[in-house]
Amino acid sequence: MPVRSPHRRVAGNLGRAWVLHRTAILRGAGVVALLALAGLAYELRGPLAAGAAFMGDMAQARFADAGMAIGEISISGQTLTSEQDIFDALGIQPHTATTSFDVEAARQRIAALPAIDSVTVRKTYPGDVIVTVTEKVPVARWRVDGITFVVDATGAQIGEDGGAYGELPLVVGDGANDDALVMIRALDQYPELKTDLVALSRIADRRWDLIYDTGLRVQLPELGVARALRNLALYQSHYQLLDRDVTIIDLRVAHLVALRPAKTEADLEADRKAAEAALKRQLASSRPYPLPPPAHLSLPSQTTLTQ
Incomplete structure (x- = not known):
């Protein structure tokens, strides 16, 4: 019998492996391909996100140019909350399209403001947003x-x-x-x-x-x-x-x-004179001693009534 060359032996082994383990080989190749795609997407995540944001902005600009931009915002029911705080919570930017405005996300941001008890946010086409708030009751x-x-x-x-x-x-x-x-x-x-x-x-x-x-x-x-x-x-x-x-x-x-x-004028005058006299005595004394409490801190006598 003729001796087979090494190349033919390798080809024969691969052929047998393909026949016997074709399903497993295909699955492994699929897994490797998915991992490679995931790694590539991770490496390109920045450019992909920028591209998606750019496409979104382009879409909003298209809708805005077509007359679908938010043009009027109506806010009612607020007293303690400023209109500026509510507007900031809406997150509406210039040329924001009505179609892309997230009503529920805006409602949650407004509801998180300290004085807000409940809020409804509605958008009406082509470009109106209506906000109605109910504030907490101050006591x-x-x-x-x-x-x-x-x-x-x-x-x-x-x-x-x-x-x-x-x-x-x-x-x-x-x-x-x-x-x-x-x-x-x-x-x-x-x-x-x-x-x-x-x-x-x-x-x-x-x-x-x-x-x-x-x-x-x-x-x-x-x-x-x-x-x-x-x-x-x-x-x-x-x-x-x-x-x-x-x-x-x-x-x-x-x-x-x-x-x-309450102290009368006579009581206040007497306290003042007593404080002045005490100060004079202290200045004249060779052995200083603490001053008495000032007139405005002296306590008058209390009147007590029992039930």
């Missing part, structure tokens, strides 16, 4: 660090007070926003206590003070606020306590009312 103004915010029932900030919500109660201090609604609802039961009320001050995030325009401060307890308000309403009804010449009404101790009367 109080909260002043902290010199800035006044408007807060909702949960205490969340929904915008700065631009002067449009001056009728809302004013709460002051750290943590006042979180408990504002509870205190406001408690005061609503006693309208007579809200006359000339300027602010509700949160003290150490534990209790409340009522501050009136006369400078009167009513100190409420940490616990038993409802009882203290009820008693204060009775004192006002029977004794006009809020109209008296006092600077502090202390209700922090149950069954006890402590009053701090």
Whole structure:
């Protein structure tokens, strides 16, 4: 028998392999081809993305030139939210085509704004976009660090007070926003206590003070606020306590009312003279001693009423 050449032996082996394993070979070749295409697409991802964006811009320009560009935007329902913030959230650029404008994506961006409770976005052909928003309901103004915010029932900030919500109660201090609604609802039961009320001050995030325009401060307890308000309403009804010449009404101790009367002109003059005399004595003394408290820090005697 003649001896076969090496080339014929290799060809014969390949032929047998193709006959016996043709399916596996085809599958492997397909996998290799897909991997090669994926690698090529990864390497060309930048140019491909740029090309896709260019084609999209070209399509938008074509639609815009055909009279399908967004030309009018109608926004309604906003008070705390500025029109500029809503417009920015829409994401509409010059020559944006109505056909390519994503209504749902724009709606989600607007809904994420702090004061927005719900929003609808509609587009009408050939080039109108209509935005209708419903904002959260403000319940109080909260002043902290010199800035006044408007807060909702949960205490969340929904915008700065631009002067449009001056009728809302004013709460002051750290943590006042979180408990504002509870205190406001408690005061609503006693309208007579809200006359000339300027602010509700949160003290150490534990209790409340009522501050009136006369400078009167009513100190409420940490616990038993409802009882203290009820008693204060009775004192006002029977004794006009809020109209008296006092600077502090202390209700922090149950069954006890402590009053701090306002200083008269004679009291202020006496305090001033006492401070001047003390200063003269100290300057004349060879052994200095601490000065007494200034006149404006001296505490007058308290008048205490028991229930």
